[in-house]
Amino acid sequence: MARFGMVIDTAKCVGCMDCVVACKTENSVPEGLNRDWIEYEVQGKYPSLHMEIRSERCNHCSNPPCVYCCPTGASHVHDLGGVVLVEHNVCIGCKACIASCPYDARFIHPDGYADKCTFCIHRVEKGLDPACVSVCPTHCMSFGDLEDPNSDVTRLLESRNHHALIPEAGTKPCIFYLV
Template structure:
């Protein structure tokens, strides 16, 4: 079992519905977010290319946050989801410093480090993460890459794709169709 998220940058319109859905579903503190939308513009007018990406924790196979955590609070569960154990986290910030995606923050009220969980509480019930389920353009997909019949496996087999900061050596599990 290997959970991955596949995001079609050609279908994303940057509406930020995924961000709001996540904030509501996960009781994210006001002003904070576990996912966000990046607009990446390359080239100069008139040769301009725009890419819209919904970004979040990449649930890396080789997660630097898990490696640098001194208390084993950051850990990887079955399926490859990276989680923070709130009872073990002391809020030292080592994982925040180690994340190439700046996907973690210190919870302003709890002091612990918080981030995207791939909505593990929904996934366990067989549902999609909140961001995926609300996307109005259906540009986000979630599933098991080890299952060759899954939509994510088929998309990655058929379409050209990339991951972010590949050179960081983190083996991320959020893929972008380009």
């Protein structure tokens, strides 16, 4: 079984937001809302600073609270790659999933359903990378099968130090940040 994930190299990322813009045009995300975003984590005191820049989105968790708490089954795990998706027609917009997500990755679409990153499953099914990955001018993002020992993502995780976000939540996130 494939297990899709992303590996993002924070050493290369410049936080330019091309990933955010590309997601918006690819998926017609309404104005004022976004499925991915940039975080700056700054530590230290000027001028001795450390800054990590991260492109963040739904972590497509292997242990997804948003799926477990969904009363209608709209939030579900897709057969392909374990991607977490929302069936728009089944979603009643109750926001339980929004409350359950430790990453604040979800929002209510103006049409009334919970929305978030889909890993661009419509592209992935055609053998393409998600839009954010495909446009990144720094080539800092990789997408692939975490279960495949020969995939780029697996090899990057084997060769570089990395971390995931809020691992203590126990959700088993599938997005990893190289440091």
